[in-house]
Amino acid sequence: MAEALRCRAGGIAGLRRFLEEYGEAVEWDIARYWPGRSLLELYRGEMSWRELRVFLRFLPHDSATARTLRGATPEEDAWTLDRQLLATIADAVRESTFTAVKLHGDPKKTGRLKPPKPIPRPGVEEPQKTNVIRFGGRHGSGAKQLAQVFGRPAANQ
Structure with a gap:
């Protein structure tokens, strides 16, 4: 989170650009992590830009702003x-x-x-079904399957 703020240098102008892009997430996080405060206080002069910067710098990894910056899906974040x-x-x-x-x-x-x-986990695909060669039982001896794998005719054909 702090790295995202640093790479957008520019003081108040940088914070304004940040709010233009991520304002909804910031608004959500203020309501969640700073009860009783609102982003409107910034524009009314009741919150300083420094207070906002400090708040954003120390938001936790699972905050809406951090998730939005990472571009993570809700499933991945869970x-x-x-x-x-x-x-x-x-x-x-x-x-x-x-x-x-x-x-x-x-x-x-x-x-x-x-x-x-x-x-099931996000980003991990289920393993594909493999060609299991079964010997004996209802599936036969498996000689035909082995012959197909190695590209030769079965000995009993």
Whole structure:
């Protein structure tokens, strides 16, 4: 936040340009972080430009002004570092529970269990389905699939 203010040097004129571009976000943050104050006080002479500059310089990372400067979407902003870590822990617990049930459960009952999908996160795409070659069972020996992968005819054809 402070870097954005510094790169727009120019004192009061710079702050005016900043307010022209980000005024709504600043107005929202003043109402949220500075109860009882309003951006109108600046124009009435009840707030100094210095007070506004100091307020803007020390706004927290999750303020509306900082989010607007970063151009972050609300979904991206909702996923802070602590939420990312919590989702990682939740995924690990779910995978661990799945593994314990598969290893120690009745194979007849747990045979069709599928591993849990990770919690969706913004900017992370779901893994694509892979070409899994299955041997035996209802899918056959897999010789045809292997032959396609390596570009040769299957031995039993």
